[in-house]
Amino acid sequence: MADRAPTEFDGHPVAPATRAFLRRAHRFLIDGEWAEGSAGETLASSDPATGLPLATVAAGSPADMDRAVAAARRAFDGGWSRTGARERTRLMTRLARLLEARAEVFTEVEVLDNGMPRAIAALTVANCVEMLDYYAGATLSIEGRTTTPPPHVTALAEALTYTVREPVGVVGQIVPWNVPLSTAILKLAPALAAGCTVVLKPAEETPLSALLLGELIIEAGFPPGVVNIVNGRGESVGAALAAHPDVDKISFTGSTEVGRKIVIAAACNLKKVSLELGGKSPVVVMPDADLSLAVPGVAMATFFLQGQNCMAGTRIFVHEAIHDELVRGLAAFADGMVLGHGLDPATQVGPLISAGHRARVMGYVHGGEAAGATRVAGMAQPAGPGHFMRPVIFTGAQPHMALMREEIFGPVMAIQRFASNDIEQIAALANDSPFGLSGSVWTRDLSFAHKLVSRIRSGQVSINCHGAIGTNIPFGGMRQSGWGREFGREGLDAYLETKAVTARL
Template sequence: MQANPIEPGFSSVATVSEVTREYLAKEHLLLINGEWVAGEQGDSIDTFDPATGEKIATVAIGHQADIDKAVAAANAAFISPWSKLSHFERAKYLSKLARLIEDHAETFTELEILDNGMPRFISALTIQNISEMFDYYAGAAQRIEGTTTNPPRHITEVAEALTYTVKEPVGVAGQIVPWNVPISTAVLKLAPALAAGCTVVVKPSEETPLSILLLGELIIEAGFPPGVVNIVNGYGYDAGQHLAEHPQVDKISFTGSTATGRKVIAAAMGNLKKVSLELGGKSPVVIMPDADLSLVVPGVAMATFFLQGQNCMAGTRIFIHESIHDECIEQIAAFARQFVIGHGLKPETFIGPLISKAHRDKVYGYIQKGIEEGATLVCGGNMLAGEGNFIEPTIFTNCTPDMAIVKEEIFGPVMAVQRFNTTDLDEIAAMANNTEYGLSGSVWTTNLSTAHSLVARIRAGQVSINCHGAIGTNIPFGGYGQSGWGREFGQEGLDAYLETKAVTARL
């Protein structure tokens, strides 16, 4: 691994394309009712490259009055014209937006690297996925269908009748987006909401707003009616809180920490708005004695260290059968030591920076706590010198269920390994399920009978066999327990923005 990931004097802004530099130099405002506005208080914040500390742009900040205006615009657009468009017409808007994203793919890729710190290979894949997401929901919009069913008996006893259901949009959706995969999370909320006929107010993270604001420019270029999509950058405790509690918002969708998710629930109780939550995770990775290490080693390393561990489905609780424990750890550690740490703009980079110095310090605090509580540090564990927020990929063994690094979501590149010596699937599942979370997980074995039997026992919304984090646009994703409410992606992601109306007609 590189000891000094950023050369002295390196400027990321100077390195990106001219188109991206021109975009960064622009005035970045709030999108309300189809217009870019400065916001009621006219204040702004700077956003920084987490790999270098370099200022990359200045962005307007919205407050409660701006949320009020955005919600009013969304309500007006919902009443007319958006909810009255045919499914086919809405689909055309989504398809056009997908093509515009493809046209601006390099700018989106560079913005995510600069604003978030993610390595290029992740950012490029993310941008490909978001265009596919709009295409998927453009198709799904044309397949919104109700059903016919048997009318109630007390009607049919006296007359013929017809009973059917129709699917209708929920209304105005507030969408609160995190900083770890900003544009992807925004689109996985935005695309199904628009396909369903909802209008939206998006609140990006104040730390990573740039790619979502660029998406706003493309939404205008695609010809969406004013007010259908509004983007209000702001702080969670202010703009986010007000959006969640707003009486004219019909649904709130939030991705973030479990602690903040509870606050969103409390705020949404005022008008009992519908709520979708994608929250924390502490996902189990179970490696059976017959596992193929040629798959396990890169797969498990990726499960923990992908996006510097700053992803909710990261496989950070590793369970390894004692018969292969030492060999497995030796190989995973050797694999992790080969990761290139650096700026995401460099094509060879696998590990980028954490989002901020505060978050880096928090993650490093967990590493120190792991040492204090008696876990064995196998590799990593260091903050790297310089302006960037870098921490080495870190592996602990000899962990126990009561340790903080095992129980709590760290959201950083820290793997906590526990060994087991049983082949009883109920006992193994009990270890895997010993957490308040239930978002993701994986099982590694060459015995498919064992794999499916163990998957059936693991309480999580998404479990993979001989791979980890196998998510896709068409596959529902969400969690059990403290990992949230509802599902995103796939048909279930669309259903979250639809109401079902039952109609009975006496003929």
């Protein structure tokens, strides 16, 4: 139970406010109140670095989701959709300041619930504050335009035609376990700025930061029902949210497999759908690349967040002229990375999210060896408590191997050698995937880099860096990596409808 949550984790103490939060009862936020689950079921949250229990969280049912959607509909129809931009800005700014003031607690909760290193958790909390401030300001930029009225109207009288932007309505938001707080804020902030109401379903593995955020939402003064949070399993409450006839839009981040199910469920009322799905991002390293940048940059493109991120650069295409030198550098970097509890400031690689996920990732490692690839890093895997895994690097990967075709979502890098300098052939290698989320090109020849970037079919491609995302920069995928964009102005547009109005004067 939550009241037995330890005060130290692998010898690392946490703040008293973090301990107090873990010991609280963890229920649902529905209509501005903390509510019990109708089925009386619970989910256990544990520290993936130690296996120690963190908290017990109520698990929802479809009936609980019905209550949450009804509350969101009442709030939307009851006035939130017509709340002035300045009031929405005020509330969101207040939420940003509350989050900023409690950054340490949110950082520790993210580390304990997810396993990520503390430095990454602290950065994500700071980014969440920035996102709230960004979209709080964006409320004042929601505007339409005037245009030429239709001729069959102006033939009879003067007329005025203009457009207005209106909120989509009730939005269901389903977030993953790899960056739980950041993804929740990334979806909540533009939805609230647009005037939508929200039902948020956290990942069942990492619900705690969303529930802590719920406390701040109440404290900030948001009207009841504007934000509702229901924990639970994807196959029950997640499915109920996606198929709910009174939800106007679903925003989902997760696997491509589940994304397909979301699309099918959304067909019941043809609700709008935004999907940020899987990736198998290409990293192209040319012979003139600056290896002092490329070695750490390519390594972290794969191993950031233990490889548990959708934009991970896991397909590495290396020109034969520098192949051996780059591989030596990458292997040394990977084997030198420090594994440990995320609360330890020296930790560079935390645990994977669960024992089952670690077994799945190791299955790809064994499969890669069986297929003929050569493991050059990560030979000795750790034993003991926690779901730890040393970063693994394969050379000799071939296009048909699962290492190169499937999203592994773990610290596994596959390197394929190439000899061509032909830009079309190199682009064909990079595009040989059903995914198209991210990617990067490493070269000193910026003319070549820009030409290659224009040929890579991904929603985001970086030059001499990887995963260069930011609050103001649109992010999303092509092909099976998803529909739509998040971040930036495009992230706000996803929660707005355009209405055209013509008035005969």
